[in-house]
Amino acid sequence: xxxxxxxxxxxxxxxxxxxxxxxxxxxxxxxxxxxxxxxxxxxxxxxxxxxxxxxxxxxxxxxxxxxxxxxxxxxxxxxxxxxxxxxxxxxxxxxxxxxxxxxxxxxxxxxxxxxxxxxxxxxxxxxxxxxxxxxxxxxxxxxxxxxxx
Amino acid sequence: xxxxxxxxxxxxxxxxxxxxxxxxxxxxxxxxxxxxxxxxxxxxxxxxxxxxxxxxxxxxxxxxxxxxxxxxxxxxxxxxxxxxxxxxxxxxxxxxxxxxxxxxxxxxxxxxxxxxxxxxxxxxxxxxxxxxxxxxxxxxxxxxxxxxx
Numbered sequence: 001x002x003x004x005x006x007x008x009x010x011x012x013x014x015x016x017x018x019x020x021x022x023x024x025x026x027x028x029x030x031x032x033x034x035x036x037x038x039x040x041x042x043x044x045x046x047x048x049x050x051x052x053x054x055x056x057x058x059x060x061x062x063x064x065x066x067x068x069x070x071x072x073x074x075x076x077x078x079x080x081x082x083x084x085x086x087x088x089x090x091x092x093x094x095x096x097x098x099x100x101x102x103x104x105x106x107x108x109x110x111x112x113x114x115x116x117x118x119x120x121x122x123x124x125x126x127x128x129x130x131x132x133x134x135x136x137x138x139x140x141x142x143x144x145x146x147x148x149x
Numbered sequence: 150x151x152x153x154x155x156x157x158x159x160x161x162x163x164x165x166x167x168x169x170x171x172x173x174x175x176x177x178x179x180x181x182x183x184x185x186x187x188x189x190x191x192x193x194x195x196x197x198x199x200x201x202x203x204x205x206x207x208x209x210x211x212x213x214x215x216x217x218x219x220x221x222x223x224x225x226x227x228x229x230x231x232x233x234x235x236x237x238x239x240x241x242x243x244x245x246x247x248x249x250x251x252x253x254x255x256x257x258x259x260x261x262x263x264x265x266x267x268x269x270x271x272x273x274x275x276x277x278x279x280x281x282x283x284x285x286x287x288x289x290x291x292x293x294x295x296x297x298x
Contacts, residue, residue, distance in 0.1 A: 023227040028177050028184045035177045035219040037186065039234045041227075070184040078172040078190075081261055085188045112230055 010130035015086040016048045018075070018130065025073035027052070027123075029064045029092075036063070042071070043109040048125035050088050051108045055115035064092040064121060071123050076133070086130035088123060095120040159279035164235040165197045167224070167279065174222035176201065176272075178213045178241075185212070191220070192258040197274035199237050200257045204264035213241040213270060220272050225282070235279035237272060244269040 010018070019025070028037050038060060043051045050071045054060055069092045076083030095101050104120045111118060159167070168174070177186050187209060192200045199220045203209055218241045225232030244250050253269045260267060 024225055026175060026186065026221060026223075028186045030184070034217060034238055035179070035184070036238075037175065037177045037219050037221040037236060039221075039223050039225060068183060070186050072175060072186040072188075074175075074188050076173050076188060087186060089183055089185075 008132040008134060010084065010086065010132055012048070012128045015088075015128045015130035016044060016125075018084050019073045019086050019088070020044050022073050022075055025050070025071050027060070027064065027092075028070040028072065029060075029067060031059070031063050041109055041112065042073075043107075045108075045122070048088070048128060049090075050123040050125070051104060052121040052123075053104075053109045053111050053118055054121060056094075056117040056119045058115075061094060061119060061121065065094045067092055069123060082133050084130060084132045086128070088125050088128050090124035090126035092121055092123045095122050157281045157283060159233065159235065159281055161197070161277045164237075164277045164279035165193060165274075167233050168222045168235050168237070169193050171222050171224055174199070174220050176209070176213065176241075177219040177221065178209075178216060180208070180212050190258055190261065191222075192256075194257075194271070197237070197277060198239075199272040199274070200253060201270040201272075202253075202258045202260050202267055203270060205243075205266040205268045207264075210243060210268060210270065214243045216241055218272060231282050233279060233281045235277070237274045237277050239273035239275035241270055241272045244271050 024039055024041050026037050026039050028035070030036060040052050040054070040060075045051050052060075068090065071088045072085065074083060074085040076085070095104060101120060108120050173188055173190050175186050175188050177184070179185060189201050189203070189209075194200050201209075217239065220237045221234065223232060223234035225234070244253060250269060257269055
C-alpha cells in the first residue's frame with residue numbers, strides 16, 4: 001500500500017543474522033487469557049530456533065510449553081529513525097531429551113543468574129519475518145503499522 | 150521464589166515515568182489467531198494511556214481495535230546487565246471522538262512518515278507493571294522468567 005515507506009522486507013537468513021547480534025529479545029505469549037510479553041536473553045540454534053534458559057518451575061515455562069509463541073528482537077536508533085525488527089513465530093517446548101539438554105548446556109544460552117533447576121525452551125522458527133527501516137525521513141513504528149495496511 | 154534475584158518491582162508512576170523516556174515500544178496482539186508483536190513509536194497520555202498513530206486502513210488497526218493488548222517498552226544495557234521493562238495491558242480502541250482526535254493531533258504522537266488518513270489508537274492503562282534490573286551479577290531475562298516461578 002505504501003511502496004516507498006522506507007521499509008525493506010528481510011529474508012530469513014538476513015533476519016537470523018541480525019537476531020544473532022543482540023543478546024535480549026522479547027517472548028510474546030498468553031497468560032491468563034491476556035497477551036503477555038517478557039524480555040529474555042536468548043541464543044539462536046544452528047537451525048534458527050530460539051533458545052531460552054529458565055527455571056523449570058517458572059511461570060514462563062508453564063505458559064509457553066506446547067504453545068505457539070512469537071519472539072521479537074530489534075535494534076532501533078530513534079535519532080536516525082533507522083534499525084531493524086525480526087519476529088520468529090512457532091511452537092515453544094521444553095527440551096526434554098537428555099542428550100539435547102546436555103548439548104545445550106554446552107552451547108546454549110547462559111543464565112545471568114542460575115536457578116536451582118534450569119530447563120531450555122526451544123522455539124521452532126516456523127515463520128521468520130523482519131523489516132529493515134532505512135532511516136532518513138522514513139519512519140519507524142507508525143509506518144511499520146501503515147505498511148500492513 | 151527468588152527473593153534476591155536482582156529485580157525490583159516498579160510502582161505504576163515509576164513505570165510511566167520510565168516509559169515516557171523512550172520513543173518506541175512494542176504492541177502485542179493476536180493476528181490470525183497467532184501471537185504478534187510490532188515495534189511502534191508512541192506517546193503517553195496524561196493518564197498513562199498509550200497513544201499510537203497509524204494509518205486508518207492498517208492491519209494493526211483492524212487487529213487491535215476493541216481488543217485487549219499489551220504494550221511493552223524497555224531499556225536494557227546488556228553489558229551492565231541492568232535496565233528496566235514496563236508493560237501496559239488494557240483494551241485498545243481507535244479514537245473516534247472528533248474533539249479528542251483534534252486534541253491528539255496537537256499533543257499526540259507524530260507519524261515519522263504520514264499516511265493518507267491517520268487515526269489514533271489509545272490503549273487504556275488498566276494494568277501497568279514493570280521491573281528494574283539492578284545489574285551487577287544479577288541477571289536479565291532468564292531471571293525475569295525465574296522470578297515468575
